[in-house]
Amino acid sequence: MNNDLKLLQSNGNLRKRSLRLMGNRFEITVLEPDENRAAWLIERAIAEISRIEGLLSTFLPESETNLINEMAGITPVEVSGEMIALIQRAQRISEVTQGAFDLSYGSIDKRLWNFDLTMKSLPDAAVARKSVRLINFRNIEVDPLNRTVFLKEKGMRIGFGGIGKGYAADRAKEVLVKEGVTSGIVNASGDLTAWGKQENGEPWTIGIADPNAANHLFSYINITDMSVATSGNYEKFVEINGKRYSHTIDPRTGMPVSGIKSVTIISPFAELSDALATPVMIMGTEIGLDMLNQMKQVAALIIDDSNRLKTTRNIQLI
Numbered sequence: 001m002n003n004d005l006k007l008l009q010s011n012g013n014l015r016k017r018s019l020r021l022m023g024n025r026f027e028i029t030v031l032e033p034d035e036n037r038a039a040w041l042i043e044r045a046i047a048e049i050s051r052i053e054g055l056l057s058t059f060l061p062e063s064e065t066n067l068i069n070e071m072a073g074i075t076p077v078e079v080s081g082e083m084i085a086l087i088q089r090a091q092r093i094s095e096v097t098q099g100a101f102d103l104s105y106g107s108i109d110k111r112l113w114n115f116d117l118t119m120k121s122l123p124d125a126a127v128a129r130k131s132v133r134l135i136n137f138r139n140i141e142v143d144p145l146n147r148t149v150f151l152k153e154k155g156m157r158i159g160f161g162g163i164g165k166g167y168a169a170d171r172a173k174e175v176l177v178k179e180g181v182t183s184g185i186v187n188a189s190g191d192l193t194a195w196g197k198q199e200n201g202e203p204w205t206i207g208i209a210d211p212n213a214a215n216h217l218f219s220y221i222n223i224t225d226m227s228v229a230t231s232g233n234y235e236k237f238v239e240i241n242g243k244r245y246s247h248t249i250d251p252r253t254g255m256p257v258s259g260i261k262s263v264t265i266i267s268p269f270a271e272l273s274d275a276l277a278t279p280v281m282i283m284g285t286e287i288g289l290d291m292l293n294q295m296k297q298v299a300a301l302i303i304d305d306s307n308r309l310k311t312t313r314n315i316q317l318i
Contacts, residue, residue: 012199016185017042022053024165024189030176031183031199041179045172045186052168055083056160058106065158069106073154076143084144090163093275094137096291100279102251104151106159107134121240128254135251166191166229166274173270186270193227193270211261211303218303221315223266229273231281232262244305250282257282259305265292266299266315276300285310 015038016029028045032038057063064079071077093101109131122128139152151158160167165188172186173193183196185204194204203222210218211232221228231248238245238256245256263280265273276298280288285302292300292312299315 014199015039015042017046019046021046021049022057022165022168022188023059026169026189027185027187028172029185029187030181031196032181041176041181044175044179048172048175049168049188052164052171055080056164056167058157058159065160068149068151069157072151072156076141076146076148076150078146078148081147083149084142084147086160086163086167087140087142087149087158088144089271090160090275091137091140091142093163093272093279097276097279097283099137099252100250100282101162101275102135102137103158103160103163104135104137104140104156105162105251106157107153107155108132108249108251108254122245122255125253125255130254132249132251132254162278163271163275165189166193166227166270166272169193169227169270188270191227191229191270191274194223195225197224208264208301209262212307219301221266226266226268227270227273228264228266229270229277230262230264231277233257233260233281248278248281259284261303261305261307263288264301267295268297272298 013031013033014029015032015035016027018025018027026049028042030038030041032041054060054063056065058065060066064083068077068079087103090103134153134156139156140158141150141152169186169188169191170193173195176184177195185192185194192206197203203224206221206223206228207217208219208221208230210216233244233248243258245258248257250257260281263277265276267273280300280302285304288302289310289312292298299312301309301311301315303309
């Protein structure tokens with residue numbers, strides 16, 4: 001996800017802290033008049049995010065994710081019930097998006113892609129497909145009874161880059177709500193969940209960046225008890241023969257996607273918004289909107305390569 005969602009607010013009793021977690025910038029905001037209590041609450045949220053990082057990180061040798069990857073093609077790995085539940089939800093997203101979302105995306109052969117000025121042409125389609133041959137969510141075998149996960153092919157790798165920050169934001173919110181925080185924001189580098197209202201009783205106002213000028217706002221939305229995530233191609237892309245290709249690779253073909261500049265998803269959960277944004281870029285405007293229009297409590301806006309705005313039927317912009 002890109003850090004392109006901005007909270008527009010006045011200060012007052014809003015207390016916030018920004019720091020780097022899970023390799024990304026997190027900003028935690030609570031509406032709390034007592035400064036000391038606010039600091040304690042934010043520390044509780046940070047501790048929960050750090051716990052999630054210890055579970056999901058591919059950079060920590062002892063994480064459950066790495067243990068699963070190390071045993072790919074060898075043996076099932078016993079994991080926590082939390083990991084089982086998260087993978088099962090991810091698998092359902094994979095089914096709904098027809099593989100455009102896939103936890104085993106980490107299996108891609110990255111040597112084929114650099115997305116810099118030296119990239120002048122697309123690779124051969126057969127070579128590209130070979131680079132993603134190990135990506136297949138159906139080869140992630142989950143046994144909830146024995147609480148094990150098994151990657152069927154040697155060399156397979158799972159990763160939570162497309163869903164983990166959103167999940168961490170949801171969990172941090174849950175911790176804060178249990179401690180009595182009635183209004184707050186957890187922004188996980190653009191995967192943002194907001195609940196309650198501002199001090200003046202108004203909903204939170206979220207600004208969405210213009211994909212043609214990331215420092216400018218394209219639109220605004222008012223939200224409460226909802227989550228927002230945006231995925232875009234405007235920070236990393238290449239142009240080949242006048243056509244823009246995103247750094248996002250279709251896990252089904254191995255080829256970079258084109259046609260969409262940004263996708264913003266609004267749903268009740270940051271995890272869901274996070275997991276849907278990039279797959280819609282891969283699926284394309286028409287198929288993506290058709291899928292989203294069938295989902296309850298999910299809204300989206302899409303800006304295509306021609307700067308046309310397309311939205312789901314239920315979205316309201318300011």
